[in-house]
Amino acid sequence: MLPFKCFLLLINLFFSRNLSKQSNVFLCYGKVPIYKIINYDYVILEASHYSISEVSVLKKNNKHIICYLSLGEFNKYTSFYNEAKSFKLLGKNEVWDSYYLDLSKKSLQKILLKDIASKIVKKGFDGLFLDNIDNYCTYGKQKHKQKDLLDFLTLIKKKFPSIYLMQNAGLEIIDKTNSLINSIAIESIITNYNFKSKEYFFREKQQSKEKIFQIKAIQKKYNIPFIIIEYTDKTKDKRKIARKLRRYKWNVFIGQIDLQSKPKFK
Numbered sequence: 001m002l003p004f005k006c007f008l009l010l011i012n013l014f015f016s017r018n019l020s021k022q023s024n025v026f027l028c029y030g031k032v033p034i035y036k037i038i039n040y041d042y043v044i045l046e047a048s049h050y051s052i053s054e055v056s057v058l059k060k061n062n063k064h065i066i067c068y069l070s071l072g073e074f075n076k077y078t079s080f081y082n083e084a085k086s087f088k089l090l091g092k093n094e095v096w097d098s099y100y101l102d103l104s105k106k107s108l109q110k111i112l113l114k115d116i117a118s119k120i121v122k123k124g125f126d127g128l129f130l131d132n133i134d135n136y137c138t139y140g141k142q143k144h145k146q147k148d149l150l151d152f153l154t155l156i157k158k159k160f161p162s163i164y165l166m167q168n169a170g171l172e173i174i175d176k177t178n179s180l181i182n183s184i185a186i187e188s189i190i191t192n193y194n195f196k197s198k199e200y201f202f203r204e205k206q207q208s209k210e211k212i213f214q215i216k217a218i219q220k221k222y223n224i225p226f227i228i229i230e231y232t233d234k235t236k237d238k239r240k241i242a243r244k245l246r247r248y249k250w251n252v253f254i255g256q257i258d259l260q261s262k263p264k265f266k
Helices: 004-022 052-061 081-085 106-122 143-159 171-177 205-222 235-246
Strands: 025-028 042-045 064-070 098-100 127-131 164-168 183-187 191-194 199-202 226-231 251-255
Touching: 025 226, 025 251, 052 064, 064 106, 064 164, 081 106, 106 127, 106 143, 143 164, 143 171, 171 183, 171 205, 183 205, 191 226, 199 235, 226 235, 235 251
Parallel strands: 025 042, 042 064, 064 127, 127 164, 164 183, 183 226, 226 251
Antiparallel strands: 191 199
């Protein structure tokens, strides 16, 4: 029989290898040197931080290079802020100091399409990480604008036929969006974060089970890849998250809530 210490080493090696298999997603809105972004299936970035030549290198070293775009809100850091601010808006999100987009406005759609063209055609990104889609669901601020969202997604696919679209959240409307997107990202099915105390914690088991059941049902019905995004700053919790998710063979990213640098764990 193997000595106990050798057995433990083998177990740790097994877990480390399996953890590395799950690290196939890179997500960061801050600037990261491109030599640190290699061999990922999904790379999600802020387009303004990267040049045409850098995007070209990233595409050679990774599979899908996509950039952030919110179809629900915009703020002072958004490239089209001044143009969008001139429109009559649907209100303000005081928590994030952002404003709600009204996709029914054709002039606003043109601004968004121009921004998408600068990211996809000019810079060479493969596609978009579409944020705030849940704003168009039952409890969202823009729930009455759901048709406008769907029409605009259709328009994006028409204008950019080869574009890769990753929907973030909004599982409630996947029956309407599934034919327009390539994959779905879901945040925090196992973990959560308290913005007041600035603490990471694990969700109740039943909460996680219900979300996992929902994701599995959607995946079975529509055969769409899922990207799971979880948050923590501790190595032991990162391992725990990976162990819990390993059986589902989903694409997984584990990092810190601010998403401003390559993840580091204590």
